Amino acid sequence: xxxxxxxxxxxxxxxxxxxxxxxxxxxxxxxxxxxxxxxxxxxxxxxxxxxxxxxxxxxxxxxxxxxxxxxxxxxxxxxxxxxxxxxxxxxxxxxxxxxxxxxxxxxxxxxxxxxxxxxxxxxxxxxxxxxxxxxxxxxxxxxxxxxxxxxxxxxxxxxxxxxxxxxxxxxxxxxxxxxxxxxxxxxxxxxxxxxxxxxxxxxxxxxxxxxxxxxxxxxxxxxxxxxxxxxxxxxxxxxxxxxxxxxxxxxxxxxxxxxxxxxxxxxxxxxxxxxxxxxxxxxxxxxxxxxxxxxxxxxxxxxxxxxxxxxxxxxxxxxxxxxxxxxxxxxxxxxxxxxxxxxxxxxxxxxxxxxxxxxxxxxxxxxxxxxxxxxxxxxxxxxxxxxxxxxxxxxxxxxxxxxxxxxxxxxxxxxxxxxxxxxxxxxxxxxxxxxxxxxxxxxxxxxxxxxxxxxxxxxxxxxxxxxxxxxxxxxxxxxxxxxxx
Numbered sequence: 001x002x003x004x005x006x007x008x009x010x011x012x013x014x015x016x017x018x019x020x021x022x023x024x025x026x027x028x029x030x031x032x033x034x035x036x037x038x039x040x041x042x043x044x045x046x047x048x049x050x051x052x053x054x055x056x057x058x059x060x061x062x063x064x065x066x067x068x069x070x071x072x073x074x075x076x077x078x079x080x081x082x083x084x085x086x087x088x089x090x091x092x093x094x095x096x097x098x099x100x101x102x103x104x105x106x107x108x109x110x111x112x113x114x115x116x117x118x119x120x121x122x123x124x125x126x127x128x129x130x131x132x133x134x135x136x137x138x139x140x141x142x143x144x145x146x147x148x149x150x151x152x153x154x155x156x157x158x159x160x161x162x163x164x165x166x167x168x169x170x171x172x173x174x175x176x177x178x179x180x181x182x183x184x185x186x187x188x189x190x191x192x193x194x195x196x197x198x199x200x201x202x203x204x205x206x207x208x209x210x211x212x213x214x215x216x217x218x219x220x221x222x223x224x225x226x227x228x229x230x231x232x233x234x235x236x237x238x239x240x241x242x243x244x245x246x247x248x249x250x251x252x253x254x255x256x257x258x259x260x261x262x263x264x265x266x267x268x269x270x271x272x273x274x275x276x277x278x279x280x281x282x283x284x285x286x287x288x289x290x291x292x293x294x295x296x297x298x299x300x301x302x303x304x305x306x307x308x309x310x311x312x313x314x315x316x317x318x319x320x321x322x323x324x325x326x327x328x329x330x331x332x333x334x335x336x337x338x339x340x341x342x343x344x345x346x347x348x349x350x351x352x353x354x355x356x357x358x359x360x361x362x363x364x365x366x367x368x369x370x371x372x373x374x375x376x377x378x379x380x381x382x383x384x385x386x387x388x389x390x391x392x393x394x395x396x397x398x399x400x401x402x403x404x405x406x407x408x409x410x411x412x413x414x415x416x417x418x419x420x421x422x423x424x425x426x427x428x429x430x431x432x433x434x435x436x437x438x439x440x441x442x443x444x445x446x447x448x449x450x451x452x453x454x455x456x457x458x459x460x461x462x463x464x465x466x467x468x469x470x471x472x473x474x475x476x477x478x479x480x481x482x483x484x485x
Contacts, residue, residue: 018086019108023064025080026109030066030073037064047112052331053097053338054414062089062110069115071186071194071221077111078219079192087480090215092132093159095331097339098450100482101214102161108480111219121146121227127183128227132160132220140321148227149320151181154268154290156324157331160223164214165445166396168378168405170235170292170323173263175228176387179210179394186222190472194221199392208467212395213455214445216478216485217471226391235292235323236315238305245309246271246287252304253289253377254352257402263383264294265301271356273363273373285360291315292323336371336411339425341432341449343406344441344457352377355406355435362431369424372411378444379404397460398442407447408432445484455484 016024027035036044039061047065049057063086068074081088087108094102104110116131119142128150130139137156143149151169153162167178175181184198185206195218197206208217240246253269268290276284291302296317306313314326327333345351359375382401388394410428412421429451437443443454455461468485472478478485 017063017107018084019063019088019104022081022084022086022088022109025084026064026066026077029076029080030068034067034069034073035064036067043067047091047110047114051094051097051103052335054335055337056094056097056099056103059099059103059105060107062104063107064109066109066111067115068111068113068221071188074111074113074188074219074221075192075194077109078188078190081109081480082190082192082476085480089481090219092161093135093157095158096161096214098482101450103482105482113219113221116221118222119143121148126227127224129222129224130160131222135159136162137321137324140324143227144230144319144321146227147229147231149230150225151175151178151228153178154292154324155327155330156321157329160220161214162446163223164209164211164220166211166394167446168444170233170266171228171294172387173266173381173383174294174387175226176384176391177211177394177396178225179396180388180391181226181228182206182210182223183226184224185209185220187218187220189218190474190476204467205471208395208464208471210394211445212458212460212464213468213484216468216483230294230320232296233292233294233318233320233323234296234298234315235318235326236313237326238289238291238310238315239312240287240289240308240310242285242287246285248308249287249289249305249310250352250356252308253379254347255304257377257379257381257404258347260301260379260381261383262301263381263387265298266290266292266294267302267379269377271359271373271375273360273370275367275371286311290326292326334372334411337414337416337421338409338411339428339449340447341408341410341428341452342444342447342454343408343432343435343437344443345404345406345435346438346441347402347404349438351406351435352404358431358434359408362427366424366427369412369416369420370410371413372409374407374409376407376409377404378407378447395460395464396442396458399440403438403441405444405447406435407444450482450484 051057087106091102091112113132116133119130136153163178240249380401385401448454
């Protein structure tokens with residue numbers, strides 16, 4: 001009867017899905033310690049369900065989860081997946097809220113890069129290297145021993161995939177976006193080939209990887225970036241009550257975006273709403289400022305904000321890792337059925353007034369259909385766009401600042417029916433579209449929803465499409481994994 005075992009095995013493989021076949025191949029080639037197929041395994045549970053958007057984790061189970069430890073492992077995984085014609089996904093931190101971008105709604109292997117965690121600093125070149133597995137908070141904690149940091153996410157819990165979409169930092173006013181600080185990338189192409197790209201080697205790929213579509217061109221397995229000096233920061237939140245103080249704070253944010261000339265002074269201005277009885281007084285609303293200054297004393301940079309009556313001012317002297325964590329565990333605490341949307345506006349138009357008004361009205365019209373609303377003003381000062389151009393530019397290629405990205409966050413109750421969920425999402429989409437983005441400004445990939453087609457707002461889109469066709473000629477990534485292309 002033993003001679004029947006290979007026959008039975010072959011029949012089983014023939015009737016299994018492409019994803020299951022790929023997982024069987026990978027378990028054989030990489031080993032059981034790197035390929036987990038049991039949905040009861042604690043590592044599997046964490047990787048499958050740990051997303052900022054809970055709905056992403058409630059999709060179809062991955063056929064297996066692959067935990068590569070180096071670029072060669074990623075190469076082996078992509079080749080096996082491609083050979084079987086399976087869907088798949090690449091995950092770093094799991095903060096992107098879009099379905100299928102780092103999750104497997106169609107099954108197949110999930111390649112979770114969490115075990116790729118090496119970091120190093122070279123004082124002779126002032127270059128930092130890190131692999132994609134840590135969060136930015138972990139990266140900041142590592143490099144602070146050298147009095148250095150990297151330009152990355154503003155929240156400690158966000159993963160390194162954010163950098164590929166642009167990456168706004170509290171240091172961006174001085175050093176540009178995260179992508180502007182890339183000096184070299186190790187990339188596994190869709191073919192499985194491992195390449196190194198920089199401004200001199202495969203420069204078209206290097207250009208595209210700096211803000212042109214996340215992992216659409218390949219999987220980054222090592223970042224080499226410019227390290228930046230850090231010391232003591234002055235950072236914290238100022239919180240304003242609804243009504244007069246919050247409206248004055250919003251005006252002060254507008255004026256800051258228009259007139260500030262200190263590149264060390266960073267802000268985020270956020271309107272927040274929670275679903276408690278409003279009674280037409282907007283008591284369920286607050287205005288929260290994030291203020292981070294590169295230095296122990298901000299001088300007069302934030303005087304216009306402190307002059308407004310406020311409920312709380314938490315600013316104090318902090319290290320940079322602490323400044324990125326001024327709201328501890330923010331990414332975990334805000335996890336829910338979340339989605340991002342984004343718009344882009346000139347500081348000189350009236351959208352800073354009209355967009356919050358429309359947002360507030362939408363919240364009242366849709367009471368009971370949301371559990372948290374946030375609208376975030378994210379300034380792009382001229383010093384940022386100047387710093388970007390000084391380092392060779394990037395695929396976003398935005399015009400000179402100042403302008404701002406307006407980030408909308410919608411969290412919905414998990415009890416919503418699919419019909420109600422789809423209806424509120426369609427309504428929220430209309431709200432964002434009503435803010436009428438400036439047509440000459442690009443949308444921000446990090447905060448965009450897939451149906452906004454943000455790459456089409458780039459003046460480099462045709463160039464990026466040609467690069468995509470060159471490095472993914474048979475559309476393997478386009479057909480079998482989620483992303484901007």
